[in-house]
Structures are given as structure tokens and as C-alpha cells.
Amino acid sequence: MNRRAIGRDAARAIDALRRGWAVRVSAADGALRLMAVEGADAVTLADFDPAGKADILISAARGQTLKLANQIAAADPDMPVLIARAPWIDADVATAISDPVLDLASPLKGPFQARTLTAPLAAKAALRLARLAGILPAYFALDGEGDRDVDVSADAIDAYDDAVHLAIATRASLPVSASESAEIIAFRSPDEPREHVALIVGKRDSSPPVVRLHSECLTGDVLGSLKCDCGPQLHEALHQIADAPWGVLLYLRQEGRGIGLVNKLRAYAMQDQGFDTVDANVRLGFAIDARDFSVAARMLDLIGVRSVRLLTNNPQKVAGLEAAGISVAERLPIILPTNPHNERYLATKRDRTGHQL
Ligand SMILES: Nc1nc2c(ncn2[C@@H]2O[C@H](COP(=O)(O)OP(=O)(O)OP(=O)(O)O)[C@@H](O)[C@H]2O)c(=O)[nH]1
Numbered sequence: 001m002n003r004r005a006i007g008r009d010a011a012r013a014i015d016a017l018r019r020g021w022a023v024r025v026s027a028a029d030g031a032l033r034l035m036a037v038e039g040a041d042a043v044t045l046a047d048f049d050p051a052g053k054a055d056i057l058i059s060a061a062r063g064q065t066l067k068l069a070n071q072i073a074a075a076d077p078d079m080p081v082l083i084a085r086a087p088w089i090d091a092d093v094a095t096a097i098s099d100p101v102l103d104l105a106s107p108l109k110g111p112f113q114a115r116t117l118t119a120p121l122a123a124k125a126a127l128r129l130a131r132l133a134g135i136l137p138a139y140f141a142l143d144g145e146g147d148r149d150v151d152v153s154a155d156a157i158d159a160y161d162d163a164v165h166l167a168i169a170t171r172a173s174l175p176v177s178a179s180e181s182a183e184i185i186a187f188r189s190p191d192e193p194r195e196h197v198a199l200i201v202g203k204r205d206s207s208p209p210v211v212r213l214h215s216e217c218l219t220g221d222v223l224g225s226l227k228c229d230c231g232p233q234l235h236e237a238l239h240q241i242a243d244a245p246w247g248v249l250l251y252l253r254q255e256g257r258g259i260g261l262v263n264k265l266r267a268y269a270m271q272d273q274g275f276d277t278v279d280a281n282v283r284l285g286f287a288i289d290a291r292d293f294s295v296a297a298r299m300l301d302l303i304g305v306r307s308v309r310l311l312t313n314n315p316q317k318v319a320g321l322e323a324a325g326i327s328v329a330e331r332l333p334i335i336l337p338t339n340p341h342n343e344r345y346l347a348t349k350r351d352r353t354g355h356q357l
């Protein structure tokens with residue numbers, strides 16, 4: 001199948017999951033028919049699963065919280081968990097099973113019984129698809145085929161946000177408060193709707209530009225959230241770039257370290273209950289950091305930048321760019337005063353995710 005057709009499959013599947021429609025995920029070991037727990041209600045569920053037989057597929061981490069992971073002798077700690085359907089598991093109970101934010105408000109009934117997965121590769125691909133769709137990683141799962149299922153392969157899921165498809169869409173001058181001499185460049189890829197942008201500030205010369213990779217943070221960038229350091233970092237970075245001979249700010253649409261706005265806000269709700277930013281992500285069933293910095297490398301490549309002076313405290317950004325072929329000539333720290341609301345977040349970054357703070 002050609003690349004465009006593969007990309008369309010993943011785009012359709014993401015759209016379907018968010019609307020509560022059925023998707024069939026296939027991999028080398030078999031296939032699963034799935035409906036997102038997040039998109040299901042009594043009516044859509046009865047349509048998908050008239051016999052009430054669909055099991056519930058959840059992440060390994062959620063299985064661990066529910067003390068289910070060790071019911072199955074899985075050598076792989078990332079193996080998703082399949083909960084056998086019982087008559088009392090309806091859409092509301094499935095939501096309580098899936099969403100750790102609700103654990104305090106609705107202590108779970110149980111007991112739950114784990115079942116062996118017949119298509120673990122398809123199950124893992126389904127969980128990767130949940131992250132791309134920005135939904136909770138939890139599904140009603142059936143075997144077989146359905147007339148109206150949207151079909152997607154594990155390969156299509158993995159190719160979906162591949163940076164090689166990114167291209168420059170347009171460019172224009174954009175005076176900003178940090179510098180009147182700036183140009184904005186927008187990037188698009190054929191299937192993925194998120195548009196990344198670069199702001200080139202100052203007059204380009206042969207020296208490596210000062211570069212900031214900024215991951216989108218609606219709450220911090222726009223609303224002035226005090227829970228993180230994103231807003232102040234964004235403005236400080238623009239000023240440091242404006243003070244340099246020239247520089248580039250990449251605004252990457254990687255909200256919530258790549259899990260999307262809704263899931264980030266779920267992580268915030270977990271933080272309201274006492275979990276730190278790392279444990280909140282893990283308990284939701286996601287990686288601690290789901291970002292792929294090869295998209296930033298591709299953007300730099302497209303604008304002809306091969307070597308950078310990188311403004312960051314995060315060694316993973318340095319490693320991610322270098323692995324994708326961009327040389328990091330220098331790392332420049334970006335350290336700002338804390339406030340009482342982000343002290344713990346910054347301490348967690350220092351102590352648990354290797355930030356050099
Ligand atoms: N999942 C999740 N994402 C968060 C949380 N707090 C902030 N973020 C996201 O984290 C990203 C901010 O990361 P950056 O400031 O670009 O990078 P960094 O890893 O902190 O590294 P630096 O370059 O040193 O700032 C944004 O996408 C935010 O939306 C949180 O508690 N949970």
C-alpha cells in the first residue's frame with residue numbers, strides 16, 4: 001500500500017475513535033475490534049457489542065494499579081492487560097476502570113479477571129493509537145470483523161507522525177515584541193493536522209543559531225498557568241534569541257509532552273490528588289515523555305540549519321536532535337525563578353527526568 005493510503009488509515013482511525021466509532025487494529029499476530037471507552041455510551045456500546053461480550057483493554061500501568069498485571073505471567077512489563085467482561089461492567093464501570101482520575105471518587109468494585117491476549121502486537125499498537133488520538137488508553141475489545149469498522153494496521157499507526165512527511169507550507173515576516181525582525185515559517189504534513197511553526201529571528205549568518213525547542217503548553221503559553229514554567233521560558237527564550245546574532249524558536253505541537261491537552265489536564269487532576277508529573281503520566285498509561293524530537297530536527301533541516309546552540313535544561317532534547325543528525329554545538333541553560341505552584345514540578349524535572357536545573 002502506498003504511503004498516502006497508509007496515512008489516511010491512521011487519520012481515519014483517530015477521527016473514528018474520538019467520535020466513538022469502531023476501529024479494527026491489525027498487526028502481525030492478529031487483529032482487535034475496538035471502541036474507545038472514552039467515546040462509548042450505552043447506545044454506541046450496544047451497537048458495537050450487542051451481546052455484551054467485549055472485554056476491556058487497558059495499559060500495563062493501569063493493570064498494575066488494578067493489581068491485574070500479575071494475574072498473567074507476562075515477561076513484558078509493557079504488555080497491555082485484557083479484563084474479562086462481566087455482566088455488571090457497563091460503559092460507566094468501564095470508564096471507572098480506565099480513568100485513574102476517578103479512583104478517589106469511585107472506588108472500584110471488582111474483582112476483575114485478566115485474560116491472555118491473543119494479539120499482543122495489535123493491542124500494543126492500539127495503545128499507541130490512543131496517544132496519537134489524545135484519548136485515554138482504554139478500549140472495549142472484540143475479536144472478528146465489523147461491517148463499519150475503520151481498518152488500521154500497526155504499521156500505519158507507527159508511520160502516522162513520521163517527521164519525514166513534514167514540509168514547509170508557507171512563510172511570512174512577523175514582527176514580535178522581542179524583535180521586529182522575525183520571519184514565521186509554517187510546516188505541514190499530509191495526514192497530521194497539527195501544524196508546527198518556526199520563528200527565525202535576526203539576520204542569518206554562518207554561525208550556529210541560538211535555538212529553542214518549545215513544546216506547546218496551552219495552559220502556560222496562553223493562560224499564564226503557574227503550575228509549569230512554559231510561559232516564562234517561552235518569553236525568556238525569545239529574548240535570548242533576539243539578543244543573539246540570530247536564532248530560531250520552534251513551536252512544536254506536542255502539548256502535554258505529547259499526550260495532548262485533555263490527557264495533560266487529566267495528569268493535572270492526578271497531581272491535585274498528590275501524584276507528581278511523572279507518576280501522573282505513568283498512571284494514565286503513557287510514557288513519562290512521549291515526545292519525538294526528530295520533528296524538530298526535520299524542521300531545522302528544512303530551513304537549512306545543521307548546527308545549533310540549544311537553549312534547554314533537558315538532555316533528552318540534545319540527544320534527540322543529535323540522533324536525528326543536528327549537531328548541538330553548545331547547550332545554553334534556561335533557568336527562571338520558581339513560584340510556589342511550580343516548585344514541585346521543577347524539582348521533579350530535576351530529580352526524576354534528568355533536567356539540569
Ligand atoms: N503530561 C504533562 N505535560 C506537562 C506537564 N507540565 C507541563 N507539561 C508539558 O511539558 C511540555 C514543556 O516542556 P518544555 O518546556 O518544552 O521542555 P522541558 O522538557 O521542560 O525541557 P526544557 O527545554 O529544559 O524546558 C509542554 O508540552 C507542556 O504542556 C505535566 O504535568 N504533565
Ligand SMILES: [Zn+2]
Pocket residue numbers: 217219220221228229230231
Ligand atoms: Zn506548561
